[in-house]
Amino acid sequence: MSKLVEMTGIEKYFPGVHALKNVQFDIAPGEVHALMGENGAGKSTLMKILSGIYQRDGGDLVINGQSVSPTTPGEAQDLGIGIIHQELSLMNDLTAAQNIFIGREPRKSFGRLDEAALNAQTAEIFESMNLDMDPTVPVGSLTIAKQQMVEIAKALSFRSKVLIMDEPTAALNDAEIAELFVIIRGLKAEGVGIVYISHKMDELKQIADRVTVMRDGEYVGTVGAAETPISQIIAMMVGREVNEEPLEVPDLGDAEVSLKVTGLNRGRDIQNVSFSVQRGEILGFAGLMGAGRTEVARAIFGADARDGGVIEVHGQSVNIRTPSDAVKAGIGYLSEDRKHFGLATGMNVRDNIALSSLDLFSKGGQLDEAAMASTTQEFIRRLGIRTPSDTQEVRLLSGGNQQKVVIAKWLLRDCDILIFDEPTRGIDIGAKSEIYKLLEELAAEGKTIIVISSELPEIMRLSHRIAVMCEGRLTGILPGGKDTTQEDIMQLATQREAAMRVVETVQ
Template identity: 75%
Template structure:
């Protein structure tokens, strides 16, 4: 097999972030080369460089044996590089053929669209894929799997010999995955090289020839898929040099259950999820991108509607149809995107802390008691160690860690017994992370029930009394916190498609 792609010493920096550090990767004709790594490993950045979306800062890139410098996606397309993103970019109101050739439609005299030629060309591509699909079908009427096939056909219409597939099976069922794999094998036989990005370990043995692993923006190694145990690949992804403090696990078996979720469902995003959290407990939620962790949190908080399932607070069923219902029930939610959903960044610290409790600061006239707001804000600034010149400082001028503390103060003043932290240390430096960890443990010690969602395994293990693991919308297991659980144990459950035990079987 000949080399279609060779990348060596690739470097990429963004402001404050060294995203790629001397990364190497190669792709041969007629192979599926899986690119693996945890969230944030640098996979997407590397592929955006290969597809011309980002320029590289250093290193060598060769396509078909020739050194290249890509100045945009169109340059990559001309070299036969196609990328199929996890989020499909089709236009639902156009036909299949129109989507494939958008911007490149064959024309008749006077600029009229040649629909017959358009449909004929699309049919020829489908025939080469052995795919039975009517070019005149409206894309919005197709299943996600069929839309995925249209994306592949669109890439092939550019005569792509290098295909990048980013999580192509994330929204597919088993039958649809089998259909996709059949197409991939046909493309392989035709000499197309496929870069396959996935978090699903069970797919590697079925479809991949080689596996390259990245971690923390660096190249770890490349192995033959057939000869390498999944456990070895997981170890490469996780890295054994990572260390974490072992969390002290209290005996919470007699503690009150503050939050109980039973049979929560919402389409394909949440599938029959059940769990409980006790007073004084930190329940960590782990899983790979798209596993459904944030979707569960938003459904509990009433930010997204749920199709079925029951939520109990303090043992009583609770009708939560909106965030205001959740707040009244004593549930606070710190979104993973604090700047858009947790803070009013143009307002000051004082007003942000009061934001969820304005009714408490207004009398019968509805006029806010600025003095009470000031005293409350200053109290939490001191209690949480919020570094700010004053309570009138605009939140946008604070560091990420101090912004997060302002959000926490908002929910603490609201007297929330149940706090959901979604990626609590995202965008926060190491020193501030340690302060947030200390604060979360303190809140649990005070008797609150805490849910922590994090993409960082060491963080989940450092904080959690128990660890709930999700994959494809399902809760695949609940593991004990502390030294009993390894990162490999979590990754194993994060790549399964079905639960391995009853979720409440590991209750504290």
């Protein structure tokens, strides 16, 4: 079969770094080819070469049978290469049609915008995608999933024959993922080749035809998705086997109840939620998108005002109205959006770790820089943060190491209760394993851990108990470990009223 793209012997150098070493990759018409690897494996660099953002330093790039060297994204688009980045680049105040054809709008005489033609051309693209969407809808009013469809339509408007999708399901719920997969299968039927980059291993069996794995800038191998076990792909990615079995749930006995929440309410988002967590326990929160899990965490942390409810920390009722109140009570919250709410990405590792604890390093109105540096180095060693130095800008670290910096920040505050909201979102499989191990170590040290995750395997892998929410209500609490199945969780996640099978919460 002829290939849409063939990349062989690709080399790329940056100052002091050999980023790609003799890498190969190809894609055929009507194929979904997954590109897998840990953060820093070279996936993005390879795709930036294909899409004209970077130029290769060696090797050959063949598109539609011709050796080419696109030097700009525009040149790559002209060759039929489209890319949909994880961070969508749409303008919310413009319509879907205006976003798709911005800078290329059809014109009438004297240069006037032809709105009718603009909307008709957009409707034609939507129809080819079997997508029911009004071309005149403002993009800002659409869900993330629908915005992603607009991005796909924009790429197709350039007559792209190859679409690069970077983490396309990172912010989607299960129903939206199913909708996206319908679009992808339609594109396959039209002969479009899809390069699919994702950290979600369960998606490979659903959508990918082949899988190419990279590690440390090198090509590891290409395998068929259907016949290759996930465990083998993971081993190819990380160079070792990763344990994904549920943890052994410890017997906490009569360990102290660190956090008790009773009758928590906030409008329709949180309705009479009650639970408790012991010292040394990991309590997972599961549920579908919009179930109210993050809202519960934000209300406990004081980020959102609550309408009612009692919060007790170590047996004492606490009045938490602001995040500062929560921190004083020993509660830390790691947001699902670490880049916006957990990190100052333009600052270095040392400053990010110390930022919430500057009072600990203040001497006579001045910061003790030596103490800050020493403490930061201690956390870098303790958490295994991979960084050239503590003065490295956080934005240059991988997602897993950025998450460790946020964890270090809260550990420095000596918070006894840590709430992790989507702790491994956008993090590769190897880094996930390290985060899991770290959370288990923190629990073993006596920290109280709450984990919110949209990934059921992650919840089952980590949790001693699993609290399940649906439409603002806590519908059940299940045992962790091997005693609970995904079907048990989904049954509770799709029913509003409390289920019969509930493990008694700690009183």
